[in-house]
Amino acid sequence: MVGAIQSAADEATADLPVLEALLKGVDQTVFLLNGTGEITRVHEGTASWMRGEKLRGLTLFPLFEEPDAEVLKQAFDQSLTAPAGEGVQKHQITLKPEHLLQLHEAGLDQQRAMEFSFSAIDPHHILFMMSDISESRQLNQKISQQAQRDPLTGAYNRRSLMTILQQSVAQALRYDWVCSFLLIDIDHFSDINDKQGLDAGDQVLQAFVTALHGFKRTADFFARYSDDRFVMFLPETNQDQAMLAAERVRVLAENLEIPFPTGDLSFTVSIGISTLMYPEDEPEVMLKRAEENLFIAKQSGSNRIEGEPI
Numbered sequence: 001m002v003g004a005i006q007s008a009a010d011e012a013t014a015d016l017p018v019l020e021a022l023l024k025g026v027d028q029t030v031f032l033l034n035g036t037g038e039i040t041r042v043h044e045g046t047a048s049w050m051r052g053e054k055l056r057g058l059t060l061f062p063l064f065e066e067p068d069a070e071v072l073k074q075a076f077d078q079s080l081t082a083p084a085g086e087g088v089q090k091h092q093i094t095l096k097p098e099h100l101l102q103l104h105e106a107g108l109d110q111q112r113a114m115e116f117s118f119s120a121i122d123p124h125h126i127l128f129m130m131s132d133i134s135e136s137r138q139l140n141q142k143i144s145q146q147a148q149r150d151p152l153t154g155a156y157n158r159r160s161l162m163t164i165l166q167q168s169v170a171q172a173l174r175y176d177w178v179c180s181f182l183l184i185d186i187d188h189f190s191d192i193n194d195k196q197g198l199d200a201g202d203q204v205l206q207a208f209v210t211a212l213h214g215f216k217r218t219a220d221f222f223a224r225y226s227d228d229r230f231v232m233f234l235p236e237t238n239q240d241q242a243m244l245a246a247e248r249v250r251v252l253a254e255n256l257e258i259p260f261p262t263g264d265l266s267f268t269v270s271i272g273i274s275t276l277m278y279p280e281d282e283p284e285v286m287l288k289r290a291e292e293n294l295f296i297a298k299q300s301g302s303n304r305i306e307g308e309p310i
């Protein structure tokens with residue numbers, strides 16, 4: 001266990017030998033407070049940055065800035081009146097050393113996300129317990145990002161696309177807005193893989209995604225739909241505007257030259273367009289129409305765009 005247990009000299013803990021014994025096995029950071037919120041005892045737990053002796057004798061709440069200080073005070077008050085055995089409510093707080101002078105002096109070296117709770121032993125002995133959740137929060141963010149993104153290109157994946165499309169199409173139908181999809185397919189992509197190697201194919205996908213990110217408007221949503229297929233969702237875009245956008249994407253791809261050890265890589269794309277037209281239009285239905293239009297573009301020689309039949 002990291003962190004020293006301070007001597008039990010403090011009067012407030014002298015009458016709590018059981019607490020002393022319990023703290024020995026606790027990783028959490030635990031402050032013992034008296035009824036006015038003064039820190040009488042600090043068990044650093046795994047917060048190895050903390051120098052508890054700097055905090056003893058201080059009142060807890062002014063260590064934090066508003067509104068956190070007020071949240072702490074309220075949670076402290078609630079713990080005093082909570083019926084024994086009632087679950088301890090947890091709160092989260094972000095500690096920033098540049099704003100928290102006394103905590104900084106007590107060793108707070110970097111921004112940390114903490115989860116805390118209070119538990120009153122009696123009206124004169126209240127436990128303030130803190131756990132550092134910075135790492136688990138970062139991990140959660142990473143996991144959630146990985147679940148939404150294609151690992152090779154960093155573009156949103158098909159699952160994210162479908163979630164966005166469900167919401168966006170339903171909204172467009174309700175408010176009578178227009179919207180369009182571009183289904184973009186790299187022409188003869190398997191030839192690039194076969195002739196230049198999978199690494200070349202990967203670089204084409206990555207370079208195209210980077211180029212598309214630079215091209216799209218903020219409101220557009222763009223995702224990798226399958227192997228060499230991408231979908232761009234264009235809100236408030238009618239068929240004519242979608243055709244113009246598609247032509248710009250086609251030219252963007254045609255002009256892209258990707259440096260590669262065996263010679264620059266180049267490629268073209270074909271694009272099928274679908275535009276919200278019918279009350280029964282759903283993302284799957286619109287994607288199917290875009291696929292049919294893409295098929296026509298491919299059949300007509302590739303490096304082409306095909307809109308909805310008029």
Ligand SMILES: Nc1nc2c(ncn2[C@@H]2O[C@H](COP(=O)(O)OP(=O)(O)OP(=O)(O)O)[C@@H](O)[C@H]2O)c(=O)[nH]1
Binds near residue numbers: 186188201227228
């Ligand atoms: N390099 C690379 N290749 C991939 C990846 N994912 C899928 N592929 C390959 O992409 C190829 C897609 O082939 P097809 O769907 O036939 O597409 P195509 O060769 O462009 O054919 P057309 O669309 O008819 O022009 C397959 O050979 C897959 O193995 C990837 O992440 N990286």
